[in-house]
Amino acid sequence: MTHDEIEEMLGVYALDALDQDERQEVEDHLASCPRCRAELAAHRQVAALLGNPVGDGPAVAPEAVWDRIASSLQDEPPALSPLARRNLRWRLTVFVPLGAVAAGVILVVALLAAKVGDLNQQVNSLRHEAGVTSVLLNPAHRTVELTSAAHRVWRATVVVLPDGDGYLINPSMPSLPSSQTFQLWALSRGKVVSLGVLGSQPSGVPIRVEPTMTLLMINAEPLGGTPVPTTPVLVQGSLPVGL
Amino acid sequence: MSAGHLEPRRLRSPDEVQPELLSASDANLALAIARYREDALAEVYRRHAGAVFGLARRLLHDRAAAEEVVQEVFVRLWNAPDRFDPERGTLRSYLLAQAHGRAVDQLRSEEARRRREEREARETALGGYDLEREVGDIIVADHVREVLGALPDTERRPIELAYFLGHTYREVAALLGEPEGTVKSRIRSGLKRMHAQLSVSGLDMRGEQL
Numbered sequence: 338m339t340h341d342e343i344e345e346m347l348g349v350y351a352l353d354a355l356d357q358d359e360r361q362e363v364e365d366h367l368a369s370c371p372r373c374r375a376e377l378a379a380h381r382q383v384a385a386l387l388g389n390p391v392g393d394g395p396a397v398a399p400e401a402v403w404d405r406i407a408s409s410l411q412d413e414p415p416a417l418s419p420l421a422r423r424n425l426r427w428r429l430t431v432f433v434p435l436g437a438v439a440a441g442v443i444l445v446v447a448l449l450a451a452k453v454g455d456l457n458q459q460v461n462s463l464r465h466e467a468g469v470t471s472v473l474l475n476p477a478h479r480t481v482e483l484t485s486a487a488h489r490v491w492r493a494t495v496v497v498l499p500d501g502d503g504y505l506i507n508p509s510m511p512s513l514p515s516s517q518t519f520q521l522w523a524l525s526r527g528k529v530v531s532l533g534v535l536g537s538q539p540s541g542v543p544i545r546v547e548p549t550m551t552l553l554m555i556n557a558e559p560l561g562g563t564p565v566p567t568t569p570v571l572v573q574g575s576l577p578v579g580l
Numbered sequence: 581m582s583a584g585h586l587e588p589r590r591l592r593s594p595d596e597v598q599p600e601l602l603s604a605s606d607a608n609l610a611l612a613i614a615r616y617r618e619d620a621l622a623e624v625y626r627r628h629a630g631a632v633f634g635l636a637r638r639l640l641h642d643r644a645a646a647e648e649v650v651q652e653v654f655v656r657l658w659n660a661p662d663r664f665d666p667e668r669g670t671l672r673s674y675l676l677a678q679a680h681g682r683a684v685d686q687l688r689s690e691e692a693r694r695r696r697e698e699r700e701a702r703e704t705a706l707g708g709y710d711l712e713r714e715v716g717d718i719i720v721a722d723h724v725r726e727v728l729g730a731l732p733d734t735e736r737r738p739i740e741l742a743y744f745l746g747h748t749y750r751e752v753a754a755l756l757g758e759p760e761g762t763v764k765s766r767i768r769s770g771l772k773r774m775h776a777q778l779s780v781s782g783l784d785m786r787g788e789q790l
Contacts, residue, residue, distance in 0.1 A: 345761075345764055345765055345768065346764060347768060348768030348770070349748075349749040349767050351677075351771065352680075352742040352743045353680055353681045353684045353742075353746070354742035354743075354749045354752065354767070356750065378668040378669055379771075380768075380771045381669055381673060381677055382669055382775065383775050383778065384676075384677065384743060385670070385672065385673030385676045385677060386724045387724060387728070387739075387744075388631075388676040388679075388680055388743070389631055389672070389673075389676060389724075397630045397633070398625070398630050398632065398647075399633070399647060402629070402633075402647045402650050402651055403625055403629070406621075406651050406654050406655055407618070407622075409651070409655055410621075533616075534616060562615055563615075564611075
């Protein structure tokens with residue numbers, strides 16, 4: 338479809354009144370057209386006003402729904418950093434022994450029948466193992482060692498593909514009190530940005546690096562992480578140029 | 581099997597929200613959510629879940645289905661907070677757009693569609709499709725209603741059929757007996773006209789009112 342044809346659809350798109358296939362076409366175009374994005378934003382504002390309930394008092398969402406949301410968050414796979422969450426694609430190449438993964442899952446199911454609560458995390462870590470394996474099997478992957486000048490035993494490895502998707506593996510890090518988590522940081526254009534919290538045992542955690550990033554660092558922060566680093570860096574390593 | 585996982589972030593009740601978040605802007609709350617602050621999600625829920633629920637219930641006429649939409653919308657905000665772009669509008673309008681999309685998807689599910697078509701066929705047989713009655717109980721703010729009401733019928737009706745009843749523009753065209761292309765451009769021009777009117781009338785289009 339041409340720009341003009343897409344433009345003509347922005348109103349119905351804003352009202353969710355397109356069929357699925359047309360919706361996709363509009364979305365593809367929006368990704369590359371600031372003018373259409375701006376027009377759509379205006380349509381969305383009007384739609385939101387139409388949808389904003391008033392009169393007999395604003396509806397109150399039931400407390401029970403919040404409880405469901407709050408408990409479902411803990412069943413989600415580990416949260417990734419916002420960057421990783423946006424772009425992480427599953428990378429099960431033909432090299433990955435899918436059958437073995439499936440068998441592993443079955444084994445885990447059998448072993449953990451009594452610990453159903455752990456199951457999601459276990460299955461998830463298996464998937465991450467498959468992801469790590471696929472990165473390692475890809476000849477284009479690069480390896481970055483994060484080390485500490487003060488403590489030789491502290492280290493971690495980042496394996497990353499040219500498009501920026503990667504994993505943190507083989508950590509050898511100090512143990513943390515339960516009130517703390519490791520957090521991953523990057524130096525990007527002279528600024529330190531958070532790549533997300535890693536938990537206390539950050540093995541196989543998916544990460545995503547951007548081309549502007551030159552240095553990776555890990556430190557310990559209070560649970561939940563912080564917007565800016567508040568404690569010294571534990572390990573760090575430079576990213577290769579042109580990654 | 582040594583793969584790590586993130587520490588669970590437990591927060592049982594929105595009452596546990598940290599005081600500084602209570603006065604945070606929506607944009608900062610979204611940022612805090614991206615940093616895994618569950619209490620920030622709780623605060624966003626406190627501010628906007630009522631509106632999200634209200635819209636979903638109005639579209640779906642079903643409390644349980646509307647609750648499901650609320651849950652989906654907020655879990656999605658947690659999982660993909662970066663999809664909200666504060667430059668493009670308020671958090672509330674983003675959440676309402678998400679809710680509308682989810683609710684409309686439900687309306688268009690096969691079963692729901694079949695029931696609705698049966699009902700509409702019955703009503704049409706009984707003396708004409710009564711759009712006015714269908715959308716008559718819609719409650720929008722007075723000034724928005726005024727601006728909507730001031731549109732030419734040819735623009736207002738397709739907007740109402742699409743937005744409030746969740747019809748696709750093709751369905752709208754069939755219902756109104758108009759060509760599809762005409763419906764498309766009338767919806768677009770109607771929305772533009774409303775935007776201009778609402779801006780002129782000094783309405784804060786970014787309004788963050790709770």
